[in-house]
Amino acid sequence: MKLSRYIFGTTRLGHADVSDERASEVARAAVAAGVWFHTSRQYDDALEILGGVYDEDRSSLPPTIYKIGGKDLEDVRNVIRQNLAPLKRTFMEVGQISPGGAIGQGLADGSVIAGFEKLREEGLVRRFVLEVFPWTSATVLTALRAGHLEGLIDAYIFYLNPLQRFAANALWDELAARRLPMIAMRTVAGGNVYRLRDVPGAAWKPYLVERARAIAPIFERSGVSEWSEFCMRFAHSIPGVLATVGSTSRTEGLAELLRQARNPEPLRDDTVEEIFALQRRWSDEVDVHGQPGSM
């Protein structure tokens, strides 16, 4: 699957602190840059902002990954329609399947595979990626080991940045052993590491403050000066990572991410190994005990 190394995440377009004008401006700049987009009906009015920008020039719309979580296949079809309608688009380049509830069960036992294949045959969704969280990792691992995902899933998508690696250890090891493609989410882990560490309320959960404290010295020892560069290079140091998804409401922020993505040099092996060791511990001690929405 050919993606841009950096994918424009669209959550910030829908946030209340970002005016519609500013959101449209950054979305317009991301379209002009020619990168892939990642979006969802769950991101407030991000789809309406995008629909407005797309209407200005429909000649080159960005290929996009859409979240298509639903409680069953019928619900997934509704979600697909709800995502495409504001954009006046008729198909998705990529749908991001969420393996919660009945869909997760159906992936593990194989019973929903044909339903997703039908969506692809109809041309409604051209390719699928599978979302992973610590609390769905076991389900995904079962489905993977049973062989149900072969030919259906083109990549695994999850939070993957210096502070978070949301495929639990057993699944992470299996993805690596099988050399499966991955898409890393939350490029800068939600913001500058010092802000996350030092500004009360900047990190949305206390565990991220702890992790910022642990990662800051590794960042400093790496000799890299920009947090965004460190993060972009971290993502692209990981074998199998095709792209990283990051959001910004600022055209300067976008320009910075685009610059970092141009030719990201891998970080030194010892830097990556140090972060990997922390993430392996965090996975067992913290992540696998998390609940949906808790992290």
Ligand SMILES: NC(=O)c1ccc[n+]([C@@H]2O[C@H](COP(=O)([O-])OP(=O)(O)OC[C@H]3O[C@@H](n4cnc5c(N)ncnc54)[C@H](OP(=O)(O)O)[C@@H]3O)[C@@H](O)[C@H]2O)c1
């Ligand atoms: N389950 C899912 O599928 C799921 C879950 C979470 C995220 N995502 C996807 O991943 C995307 C990114 O996630 P995210 O927004 O949570 O995390 P993120 O991209 O790591 O962080 C975005 C935050 O970092 C700030 N920022 C951006 N560039 C920066 C830079 N160069 N230096 C310092 N701060 C910077 C942004 O503020 P400014 O606006 O001020 O730049 C924003 O507050 C989302 O838009 C979404 O597409 C998907």
